[in-house]
Amino acid sequence: MKEIVVISGKGGTGKTSLTASFAYLGGKDVIVADCDVDAADMHLLLQPDFANSDDFYSGELAYIHQNECIQCGKCADVCRFDAIPVIKGRYIVDPLSCEGCGYCARVCPTDAITNKDLNVGKWYVSSIKTGSTMVHAKLGIGADNSGKLVAKVKSEAKDIAEEERKDFVIVDGSPGVGCPVVSSLSGASFVVLVTEPSVSGLHDLKRVYELVKKFKIKAGCIINKSDINKNVTAEIVEFLKKENIVHIANLPYDENFTKAMTNGQTIVEYSDNHLKELITDSWDKIKRSVN
Amino acid sequence: MKIAIASGKGGTGKTTLSTNLASFLAETHQVVLTDLDVEEPNSGLFIKADLVHEEDKFKMVPEWAADECILCGNCQKVCNFHAVIQLGEMIMVFPELCHGCYACSELCPTSSLPMIPKKMGGLKHFQKGNLSFIESRLDIGEEQAVPLIAQTISYVEEHFSNEVIRIFDSPPGTSCPVIEATKDADFIILVTEPTPFGLHDLKLAVETMRELKKDLGVVVNRYGIGNDDVLQYCKEEQIAVLAKIPNSRRIAEIYSQGHLIYKEIPEVMVELENITSYIQSLKEKSLS
Known part of the structure; x- marks a missing residue:
């Protein structure tokens, strides 16, 4: 079983549309994991049935029992996150600032502080229209995306793939270069970088690739909207060559990406044109590169 | 006045709006634009200004x-x-x-x-005319954006008076880094696109901002593609649509070169004027 992780650094490059297309082309051979838990969108294209769900707990939140509190203020003194303001004479935990380090509870002389497990979201195992299974999640509002929910989604997807002897897990990765994407990348067999030829696309590609390099994972790259700026496309191609990244494909600027999405379909279902051919070729090339 | 520009979904045009709005406002006002998307800071690619100060940023860790x-x-x-x-x-x-x-x-x-400082990233301060630009960038391998975002906001608080219009280009999503970047803002502009992904993530962002009890408005980017569901949603939720930036390949091309679009596309200038007068009216309302 091989794990293919699709990431982009920059948002809006077509990462999710392409991942869903690969999932569609892979059909029953592919278990899908949506690790972009912060703004998960792939369900809009693959229509999972949300059949099985479970709460996910990660981290803690301090809670002050007011009738045991003697207002000594030690908790607020040790808190490095200014998370215990005094409101109307009472020490109250601000849940948005509390990091759940538990320091306050350890210094409280009357044991008035307890730590509550924090529900950070839900995760799901669903059947999807490709005849396969998708593992996905929904992070709670303002929750700490420390990467643990991402790790959970991935490990569940891998377990299912191994149990059902599937060839691939395909992962829609998170944006940025911080914890969630680090979690998305760990254990991957191959990384697909989706970028666009804009100054920002190139900038973010280079930054996220620095991270990929730390993990020593083999990578390939799809340049989407490649005809928007030929100079930057050439620069990206140069970068891929220098870094030994497989140049998977150049895709054109094509509003069928949006039209398919508006229809709730993957591009390969929606359009029968050249674009479908290019994406099908890309998927074949990815499979060859992984093996 | 502190305005945070955010979005649930990435790639909807936060940076485009931040840089264009800041530059446009700076033609007549003192403005500081701060890029808080410290994982992938992009605003600096569009702002041509002179570096006036640079410092490393540290977090404290035990040794x-x-x-x-x-x-x-x-x-x-x-x-x-x-x-x-x-x-x-x-x-x-x-x-x-x-x-x-x-x-x-x-x-x-x-x-x-003992706690010792460990470098997690760097901050740069640029200046050109009325426009100040602050950018922080997280070192690759550092996983936590929040401490750097908090220190960057403190830098802005220390160096700029309340008179200066402050625009914050926020990270994408709805989790901690976004909360950190928006929790002190007076007004939030959510940038979205009129597509199912745009709408889905806009709803998450609106929920988040309402949880924080923030005033907000929406800017629809790439207006003309997709469908009308985003506008319908804003109407139902009584959210002000501040501007609609048209979908155009020409805009995508100008953006790809790292140029500001309002200087070349008059319709965009009109939309920025709409946003400006909305902000102006908010300011007057808050003073009265």
Whole structure:
């Protein structure tokens, strides 16, 4: 079983549309994991049935029992996150600032502080229209995306793939270069970088690739909207060559990406044109590169 | 006036709006634009200004001083993030997991875990005419954006008076980094696109901002593609649509070169004027 992780650094490059297309082309051979838990969108294209769900707990939140509190203020003194303001004479935990380090509870002389497990979201195992299974999640509002929910989604997807002897897990990765994407990348067999030829696309590609390099994972790259700026496309191609990244494909600027999405379909279902051919070729090339 | 520009979905045009709006406002006002998307800061690609100051940013992490350590294991016990581990006769610290709570350090009976600064990124301050631009960038391998975002906001607070219009280009999503970047803002502009992804993530962003009890308005980018569901949603939720930036390949091309679009596309200038007058009216309302 091989794990293919699709990431982009920059948002809006077509990462999710392409991942869903690969999932569609892979059909029953592919278990899908949506690790972009912060703004998960792939369900809009693959229509999972949300059949099985479970709460996910990660981290803690301090809670002050007011009738045991003697207002000594030690908790607020040790808190490095200014998370215990005094409101109307009472020490109250601000849940948005509390990091759940538990320091306050350890210094409280009357044991008035307890730590509550924090529900950070839900995760799901669903059947999807490709005849396969998708593992996905929904992070709670303002929750700490420390990467643990991402790790959970991935490990569940891998377990299912191994149990059902599937060839691939395909992962829609998170944006940025911080914890969630680090979690998305760990254990991957191959990384697909989706970028666009804009100054920002190139900038973010280079930054996220620095991270990929730390993990020593083999990578390939799809340049989407490649005809928007030929100079930057050439620069990206140069970068891929220098870094030994497989140049998977150049895709054109094509509003069928949006039209398919508006229809709730993957591009390969929606359009029968050249674009479908290019994406099908890309998927074949990815499979060859992984093996 | 503090305005945060955010979005649930990435790639909807936060940076485009931030840089164009800041530059447009700076033609007549004092403006400071701050890029808080410290994982992938892009605003600087569109702002041509002179570097006036640069500093490294640090977070505080414990470092084991073996001499006095009695290997009592308390540090490991008090760390909720598994950033301090006792391995045989050694204490190991994993700085990338450390949240800097000081518990291990201050609760150590022999003071064997002093806190030391560790570089997590850098801040740059640029200036051109009325426009100041602050950019922070997280070092690759550092996992936590929030401390750097918090320090960057503090820098802006210290260096600019309330008279200056402050625009914050926020990170995407709805989790901690976004909360940190928006929690002190007076007004939030959510940028979206009129597609199912755009709408889905806009709803999450609206919920988040309402949780924070923030005033907000929406800017629809790439207006003309997709469908009308975003506008319908804004109407139902009584959210002001401040501007609609048209979908155009020409705009995508100008953006790809790192240029500001309002200087070349008159319709965009009109939309920026609409946003400006909305902000102006908010300001007057808050003063009266």
